[in-house]
Amino acid sequence: MDAPLSSLAVTVVLVVATLAAARVYFHRVRIERPPVGVFNLRDVGFSFLVLVVVPPLYLQLPRGLIGTILALFGTGLLYFTLTPLVRRPAAVGLAVLLTGTEVALEFTGLARSAWFTGINDVVLLIVVVGVCNTWAQSGIRARDMAVFAAVVTGYDAIATGLLPTTAEFVGQLQALPFAPTMGWGSGAAAVFTGLGDLLFIVLWPLVAEKAYSAAAGRAAIAVTLGCVAAVTASYQLGLLTVAIPGMVLMGPAILAHYLWLRHRHPRERTAGEHEVRLHPELPPLVPAPSRPLDDLLVAVDLAAHAGAGPVRYQAVHDGAVLATGANPAAVLRDAGAARPDATPVLTLAPAG
Template sequence: MSAALIGLNVCVAAITLLGLGYFARVRMPRPPVGKYEPPDVLVVMAVVMLAPLLYLELPRTAVAVVFGLVLCAALQFTLAPLLGGLGAALLAVLAVAVTGGLALADRTLAVLVLTDVLLAVAVVGVATMWAQSGFKSVHTAWFAGLLAVYDLLATGLSSVMDRFAAQVMGLPFAPLLAVTRGDPPVALGLGDLLLIVLFPLVAAKAYGRAAALLAGALGVLASSAISVLFATGTLTGAFPLMVVLGPVIVAQHL
């Protein structure tokens, strides 16, 4: 398990650096959103809170289809500035189709790796779009703080996220950066990964390169610290990472 935990945090660090590089070099088309306000953060939070409850009521095949469509769209707009709209669409559809085909062929390892790669690209694109379209440090701090409370309730004090993880584990396009699917799996949730990648980008925009590097380092450090607790046997079940990461982000903003 220790090797898997190290691999997970190496992946998190690599995706964080990829996000910073993409953010610095690529200008994404801005969606017509004007500017973000606190109510917008509450709307995003409502979606985050309700989505797992909805997915728990759907058949696993339907969940995989929904995730696949969302991931395909995210891949397209992430790759469009690099490949053009048509090229990005073709590559996104091909990548999703290949991953789905491998899942039908029961190639579990290949599906795990491809899902992680596609998820990493999509997270970098979504984080960059938010940061470049007006999502500020204060919005990220509010988002992280609210997610910390939600994660404590949904993961630490109830079984919602445990049941959700069991529902999506092993599916193609699952919203988990997974290294293993054991019991417990070595994986990081999509929301956790998005916040780790997002905050360095808004910090770079608001405060400069040094703040961005500090934010990235502290995000990876928070994930690594929890991994150490798992490696030493102090933690054995699902842990709400946002309970640690949320206050770290809020403190940096303040």
């Protein structure tokens, strides 16, 4: 096996290991309070704006400043991903150790060594696992994920295929801590996968499983890894002689898979519904609102005296009636206006 082929094999193993680790994390680790809201179409627009603005901006910044930003941001992502797995002091220690090792190798002139590449691969694996699980467990919809993939595909086709933007951006970040490439080798023997492609390879299977079923998740693995295999085989067979972004193939494949899944499953599952199926023994992420015992007792007493005559609805909270009327929706609306913080009990009472 020559060097380029060995580098290719190591890179493929790393990508598959990242996907496998993310799925294990998805099934066994529960992010109690994701630090972001649900990723939606507004976020797609904002992310696309960042994607367009950041590379040219980074090219104008001093190298030291870029390295500092990457190190700080990456350390936070490492800590967040590791915290559910180990105690907080250990998570802090591991995050600082990994970041510190990369920084030390960069300062000592070993940023292009095999040691630096290996550590950066491990760091990137952990970061991708954390980011993808944060998005998936916080409830990103398959529709929004497919739209995001389509948008990134269009950008990549221009920025990577027609313009030098991506190549210059990646070249600026190479040999810096948290360099956004995973792979192995150096020089002409190097084989790497970009962070953007890696995120979609890992995220789409998690989102498809969350939104539809475990079978959909497994099919999504075949879709993303199949695209990687197709691009890799094309290079090895000489069908491709110039670098093309993986999203040019993967983006349309994800969109087509989503359309097929939507045809078969008109309704997506929410993150909470998937959570119940995955961990029925655990309490819900959002606990049901509790109603004080006094409210229930007052409601039962009012209902008991309603009799067979005309009745009206009453909203009870803290043992007091907040609103009353013939329309239950109007009663709840009035009760909410009177006590926005309350979760009243709705009951029937005599109209007279």
